[in-house]
Amino acid sequence: MEGHQRNLPLYDRFNARVVGVSVDDVTTLKYWAKSLDLTFPLLSNVTGFLGPSFGVGPSPEIKGFPVFSRRTVIIDPKGIIRYAKDGSPDFKDILLFLKKMNKEGGKP
Amino acid sequence: MRRHIGMLLCFAWMGMMVSACATPGTAQKPYRFSQQGTIIWQDEFEFKPPPSNWRVIQVEVGGEFGFGFLKVDSGPAPSQSMFVYDEEPFGCSTEPGERGREFFRRYLWSTAMIADMQILEKKNVNVLGGEGLAVVAEAKDPVKKEKVKSKVVFGKRGDRVVAFYLTQWRPMDGTYDPSAFEVFDRFWESFRFLKKSFYQTLVEDP
Numbered sequence: 034m035e036g037h038q039r040n041l042p043l044y045d046r047f048n049a050r051v052v053g054v055s056v057d058d059v060t061t062l063k064y065w066a067k068s069l070d071l072t073f074p075l076l077s078n079v080t081g082f083l084g085p086s087f088g089v090g091p092s093p094e095i096k097g098f099p100v101f102s103r104r105t106v107i108i109d110p111k112g113i114i115r116y117a118k119d120g121s122p123d124f125k126d127i128l129l130f131l132k133k134m135n136k137e138g139g140k141p
Numbered sequence: 142m143r144r145h146i147g148m149l150l151c152f153a154w155m156g157m158m159v160s161a162c163a164t165p166g167t168a169q170k171p172y173r174f175s176q177q178g179t180i181i182w183q184d185e186f187e188f189k190p191p192p193s194n195w196r197v198i199q200v201e202v203g204g205e206f207g208f209g210f211l212k213v214d215s216g217p218a219p220s221q222s223m224f225v226y227d228e229e230p231f232g233c234s235t236e237p238g239e240r241g242r243e244f245f246r247r248y249l250w251s252t253a254m255i256a257d258m259q260i261l262e263k264k265n266v267n268v269l270g271g272e273g274l275a276v277v278a279e280a281k282d283p284v285k286k287e288k289v290k291s292k293v294v295f296g297k298r299g300d301r302v303v304a305f306y307l308t309q310w311r312p313m314d315g316t317y318d319p320s321a322f323e324v325f326d327r328f329w330e331s332f333r334f335l336k337k338s339f340y341q342t343l344v345e346d347p
Contacts (some may be wrong), residue, residue, distance in 0.1 A: 038233040039301070046344065067211055070233055070243065132343065 036124045038071050047131040048138070049107075056081050056101055088117060109134065156297070171199065171208070179331070186226070191324045192250040198223070210328075213320060219287055219310040222321040224328060228338075231302035237274040237295035240302040248304065249308075251278065255282055268296035268329060269303070286313040292322060294329050299341040305329040315329065 037044075044051055053075040055062060062075045076083075078117045084090060084101055100141050105123075107116035107130060116130050152213025172182045180190045195210035209225030245258060262277040273296035281288040293306040307325040309317055337345070 035231065035233055036229065039229070042300075043340070043343065068246075128340075128343055 034069055034071055036122060037073065038069065040124060040128065041073065042133065043128055047128070047135040049131045049135070052076060054078055054083055054087070054101070056084075081095070087114070107131065107134070142333070157306065162254060170197075172197070181335070185335055187331075187333050187335055188329075189327050195324070196227070198203075212321065214309075214311075216315055217312050220312070220315060221306065222309040223319065224305065224307035224321075224325045226329075226332065227304045228298070228301075230293075230302065230306075232268075232302070235300055235302060236298065237302055237318055240295055240304075241274050241276055241293070243297070244304070245276070245278065248278075248291075248293070248306075249289070265296060265337055268294055268305075269298065269332065269334070271297050273297070281313065283313070287311070288315070290317050296329075297333060298338050301338070305332070322335065 034053065037053075041051070051073045053073070055072075055075060055077060056079055057065070057077060058079055059077045062077055065071075065085050066075055078084075081091075081101065086105045087104060089101045089104045092100045102119060104117060104119050105120065105127060106114055107127070115134065116127070118126070168276070172180050174185065174190070175181050178190070178305055179187050181187050191210050191212075195212045197208070198211045199208045207226050207228050209223060211223045212221065213221055223293050223315040230240065230244050231247035232240045234240040234243055241263075245260070256279040260276060260278050262275075264275055264296070266273050266275045268275075273294060275292065275294045277292045279288065279290045287310060289308055290311050291306060291308045294306050295302055299304070305325070305328065307322060309321055311317060
């Protein structure tokens with residue numbers, strides 16, 4: 034999460050916005066965001082209904098706990114998922130993809 | 142006028158951090174020695190090498206730190222010293238002083254040490270050709286009967302804060318070895334970049 038916070042100026046440069054989605058409740062997310070000085074939105078989705086929309090299921094690593102598997106998804110202005118990668122975010126890969134997408138978006 | 146294409150970057154997470162694992166260097170060396178005797182690390186960094194009894198360590202997963210050196214010290218566990226160069230130290234601020242405050246809220250978070258961290262010294266230093274901050278801290282774990290002394294140096298690479306840090310672990314009644322801190326000081330004082338960072342290139346190249 035701190036990696037995304039550090040990269041906010043770069044996301045802005047490439048006309049991207051970042052949003053976190055979690056099955057944690059709102060209170061937990063508020064305290065968590067405060068502890069890490071996060072300023073971007075975190076969405077609480079306690080029932081987990083958003084998971085399948087992004088191809089995310091319950092984490093196989095932590096059985097019995099209602100947590101999402103970790104996945105990074107980039108959605109274009111038309112709502113199409115253009116990038117999806119499981120595991121810890123590869124920030125350099127994400128930034129290069131956003132830069133490329135931003136360039137394509139700027140073409141006539 | 143900037144054109145907003147309205148991309149949305151979403152991510153889900155487990156709510157837990159994955160710790161990085163330091164492992165000894167593999168057979169293919171990521172460094173070479175220059176004619177002046179300095180180490181050239183992946184053609185990107187140059188610095189004075191530590192004595193030969195320090196082993197190279199690298200991150201293979203995660204991103205807690207980039208690379209560094211480890212020395213097992215004489216005496217009972219956990220007697221060892223380790224120093225690293227970190228491109229992404231804890232925290233988000235682009236100002237070294239503020240980053241230091243953020244950093245020490247998370248530093249050594251996976252140990253009990255963070256609950257008892259004492260700042261022993263804090264001073265401005267010249268590092269990487271600019272102003273930086275050096276902090277010396279110590280923490281003790283009365284349950285495990287261990288202690289750690291650490292020096293962290295924050296500097297800038299482009300717009301971003303980077304850090305160097307040394308941790309020296311000892312049993313509670315052990316004595317620290319100041320020579321490791323001298324080796325560490327030579328490391329960060331001699332450290333220089335041979336090319337622009339990924340982030341500098343990202344924003345400068347068309």
